[in-house]
Amino acid sequence: MGDDEVSNKQIIFKDYVKGFPKESDMILESSTIKLKVPEDCNDAVLVKNLYLSCDPYMRNRMGILEGSYIDSFTPGSAIKGYGVARIVDSSYANFKKGDLVWGLTGWEEYSLIKSTEGLFKIQHTDVPLSYYTGLLGMPGATAYFGFYEICSPKRGETVFISTASGAVGQLVGQFAKLSGCYVIGSAGSKDKVDLLKNKFGFDDAFNYKDEPDLNAALKRYFPNGIDIYFENVGGKMLDAVLLNMRFHGRISACGMISQYNLEEPEGVKNLFNVVTKRIRMEGFVVFDYYHLYSKFLDTVLPLIKEEKITYVEDIAEGLESAPSALIGLFSGRNIGKQVVVVARE
Amino acid sequence: MGDDEVSNKQIIFKDYVKGFPKESDMILESSTIKLKVPEDCNDAVLVKNLYLSCDPYMRNRMGILEGSYIDSFTPGSAIKGYGVARIVDSSYANFKKGDLVWGLTGWEEYSLIKSTEGLFKIQHTDVPLSYYTGLLGMPGATAYFGFYEICSPKRGETVFISTASGAVGQLVGQFAKLSGCYVIGSAGSKDKVDLLKNKFGFDDAFNYKDEPDLNAALKRYFPNGIDIYFENVGGKMLDAVLLNMRFHGRISACGMISQYNLEEPEGVKNLFNVVTKRIRMEGFVVFDYYHLYSKFLDTVLPLIKEEKITYVEDIAEGLESAPSALIGLFSGRNIGKQVVVVARE
Numbered sequence: 001m002g003d004d005e006v007s008n009k010q011i012i013f014k015d016y017v018k019g020f021p022k023e024s025d026m027i028l029e030s031s032t033i034k035l036k037v038p039e040d041c042n043d044a045v046l047v048k049n050l051y052l053s054c055d056p057y058m059r060n061r062m063g064i065l066e067g068s069y070i071d072s073f074t075p076g077s078a079i080k081g082y083g084v085a086r087i088v089d090s091s092y093a094n095f096k097k098g099d100l101v102w103g104l105t106g107w108e109e110y111s112l113i114k115s116t117e118g119l120f121k122i123q124h125t126d127v128p129l130s131y132y133t134g135l136l137g138m139p140g141a142t143a144y145f146g147f148y149e150i151c152s153p154k155r156g157e158t159v160f161i162s163t164a165s166g167a168v169g170q171l172v173g174q175f176a177k178l179s180g181c182y183v184i185g186s187a188g189s190k191d192k193v194d195l196l197k198n199k200f201g202f203d204d205a206f207n208y209k210d211e212p213d214l215n216a217a218l219k220r221y222f223p224n225g226i227d228i229y230f231e232n233v234g235g236k237m238l239d240a241v242l243l244n245m246r247f248h249g250r251i252s253a254c255g256m257i258s259q260y261n262l263e264e265p266e267g268v269k270n271l272f273n274v275v276t277k278r279i280r281m282e283g284f285v286v287f288d289y290y291h292l293y294s295k296f297l298d299t300v301l302p303l304i305k306e307e308k309i310t311y312v313e314d315i316a317e318g319l320e321s322a323p324s325a326l327i328g329l330f331s332g333r334n335i336g337k338q339v340v341v342v343a344r345e
Numbered sequence: 346m347g348d349d350e351v352s353n354k355q356i357i358f359k360d361y362v363k364g365f366p367k368e369s370d371m372i373l374e375s376s377t378i379k380l381k382v383p384e385d386c387n388d389a390v391l392v393k394n395l396y397l398s399c400d401p402y403m404r405n406r407m408g409i410l411e412g413s414y415i416d417s418f419t420p421g422s423a424i425k426g427y428g429v430a431r432i433v434d435s436s437y438a439n440f441k442k443g444d445l446v447w448g449l450t451g452w453e454e455y456s457l458i459k460s461t462e463g464l465f466k467i468q469h470t471d472v473p474l475s476y477y478t479g480l481l482g483m484p485g486a487t488a489y490f491g492f493y494e495i496c497s498p499k500r501g502e503t504v505f506i507s508t509a510s511g512a513v514g515q516l517v518g519q520f521a522k523l524s525g526c527y528v529i530g531s532a533g534s535k536d537k538v539d540l541l542k543n544k545f546g547f548d549d550a551f552n553y554k555d556e557p558d559l560n561a562a563l564k565r566y567f568p569n570g571i572d573i574y575f576e577n578v579g580g581k582m583l584d585a586v587l588l589n590m591r592f593h594g595r596i597s598a599c600g601m602i603s604q605y606n607l608e609e610p611e612g613v614k615n616l617f618n619v620v621t622k623r624i625r626m627e628g629f630v631v632f633d634y635y636h637l638y639s640k641f642l643d644t645v646l647p648l649i650k651e652e653k654i655t656y657v658e659d660i661a662e663g664l665e666s667a668p669s670a671l672i673g674l675f676s677g678r679n680i681g682k683q684v685v686v687v688a689r690e
Contacts, residue, residue, distance in 0.1 A: 068621050069592070234616065247414070253620045267612010271579065274628040275598045276405075276413050281626045283619040
């Protein structure tokens, strides 16, 4: 290690994954890094990573992707993902040493980031910094734009949210309540269901693992049907929801986590309901809305300060806990937004 | 038969159908009818049916429907469907004896229609009257509103249409060409493919029965992907289309004829593409647009007169041919819009 180099632990992506990912698909390695942006690197930053975000979409990057909106991870390189970081050195005029940013970084202690267009400067630090991996970051914007832009909610409508206690779902539910909707969520444990009802103010919630017949469960919870479905899981749940949608219902297709680890996706059989019920099912990717991020912040920051919105995080300590934290998402081990703390400052 | 009664042949719906319908699910019966609206029937009409329409959605009415946008047919009663008819007697102020109407009537020589809200007066008779079962009736409005309202076409976009030579598809293709789109259709025979290319002006067309790998076929015909899919078939075709949609593509879900005769629908596996490609898939039912019917006529009548739009019908002669004509839809026997002539005036 040279005088100006420091040790840099990294979580290395081993190789493309099929089926359920394992912790051993990622390896903790120790390397070194100079805490300077190289001389020939214009518009780049060297950051110290503070908080890293575990998100379901990352599973897709572990596979071989073609024509998708994102690239696969590179075997032999550090995992990439959202995080909060502090600028250590910069050749990019908009960021200077000491600035806090959130956006796309690496799963390592320090990262050299050459694509600074994926980074947002953090201007408001009177909220927990880790919120910029969740409530105030990609998942928060996902919930906000995916709900308001795609679902066109109206007061009094019924809203169903799957994986409702996750990073996105807990917020969609709260936005829906603020919009005057009747809101029910599904989750995978009693603790999560309690959280939905008691902490996030959902009108009701159920544990999908306790429901052998999802169609019957939805008929029980929504005797008059569902106006809006915020789709995070796909597969059997989507099939049951289609049977219970109301005329002119809207489905915001945010993700389909139940399908990511299958060799072949489940078939969805009830799509003819889309025709007969005039359903609008629309996919979206939050990247398309990032130009509206400041509008989102202007709306959400006051809601946090007025305690009209709350957020639950599941914090894993230390970079070495990151692989386990990420894998835990797919078995639903986390309660709330899964964050990994690399360093607190 | 009383002095004021006439014979009235009817096609009676026998009983609810599972699987592929057969001609024997319908029975030709002879009854009698008075050619007068009964005295206690306000706002009703007695019509002589001229042209009857065979439409794929009718298959759904042959099954047991719950919570759908339409009702099942009634076993023991005449089949209901769209048709063109002449008013023989009326207790409804808006229609008088001799008027021509199109709308929901019965599969019989004469019908007493108590729900006149399903009837439109025919004002323009300088086109073939049978067009009001197709180009100027329900299928025409379906094509027009389903394409313009749901697909939001832009000049230069690529459009794919399944069952493209049918009552709706042939018009969607012509509307798409008039909108400056690149248009390809699929159909189930060489004759239909020739019709698409040579009569309707599609840029290209293929016989889906000659394509064991629909995904490969679509990749060949749309090397840069599909912006707009007008969905008439569902199932395997939809699955292949999802793999070939472009970012921000639109799917107008009009019908899913490949699924109507299955005991259980096929599963559609590639729905995650809806998320990653930000696809909007939207179902619609033409009833919702009937209040705009006169706008539709104002647009389409001049296009017919200027020969900018053409229409192909498959005419079956006589009420007794109606069951066979309807069943033929599901094996793709018809070429163009399937019409049954009961009487020509």
